[in-house]
Amino acid sequence: MFYRPENGHGLPHNPFNAIVSPRPIGWISTRGAGGAENLAPYSFFNAVAYEPPQVMFASTSAKEDRGDTKDSVANIRETGVFCVNIVEFGARDAMNETSGPWAKEEDEFSKAGVERADCTEIACSRVASAPANLECRVRQIVKLEGANNFAVFGEVVGVHIREDCLVDGIFDVTRFNPLARMGYRDYAVVRDVFALKRPGEA
Incomplete structure (x- = not known):
């Protein structure tokens, strides 16, 4: 099968995000200028640089109460900060609850029963029980092709690691x-890990 996206695929559901998978999930927490907090998952997310450490996530839709985007990007435009909370398998239901199209005044931490803690370097809450949290200051918000597509790039200025996730100095x-x-309504969980040496490594 071959298709040009501009002409459609003819399938019951768009295969694009199923093809590009699995994708890590950035559970993004933000706080608006007025103090309202938001927590939402984004699967167009990844780390993009080591020095300084930087991450990105992309928002690809909009809500009526936020104009051309969603709560996360709208809050980041106001404050310039956000926190990435790493999602573990045990938090899957809470993460899914925060993915709803809730009003901007809705506090997803409370709605999903997620315990919050203060960030250290930025004015924002983080998921207290997450395996790791990356506190970020925005470096760029890039408008992508398409009406509501924005890529947010942030520099990581603070890192929290849950103690039980450190084993012999390794984040395990x-x-x-x-x-x-994955695609459609599908998710995956990482349980099998193996190591490979790059060519030339000792």
Whole structure:
């Protein structure tokens, strides 16, 4: 099968995000200028640089009460900060609850029963029980092709790691089983981990 996206695919559901998978999930927490907090998952998310450490996520839709975007990007435009909370398998239901099209005044931490803690370097809450949290200051918000597509790039200025996830100085993902996004309504969980040496490595 071959198709040009501009002409449609002819399938019952768009296969694009199923093809590009699994994708890590950035559970993004923000606080608006007025103090309202938001927590929402984004699967167009990844780390993009080491020095300084930087991450990105993309928002691809809009809400009527936010104009051309959603709560996360709207809050980031106001404050310039956000926190990435790593999603473990055990938090899958709470994460899914925060994905709803809730009003901008709705506090997803409370709605989903997620315990919050203060960030250290930025004025924002984080998911207290997350395996890790990345506190970020925005470096760029890039308008992408399409009416509501924005990529947000942030520099990581603070990192929280849950103590039980550190084993002999290594951040051990088998201790919490990261959740990943597939296509359609599908998710995956990381349970099997193996190592490979790059050519030329000692």
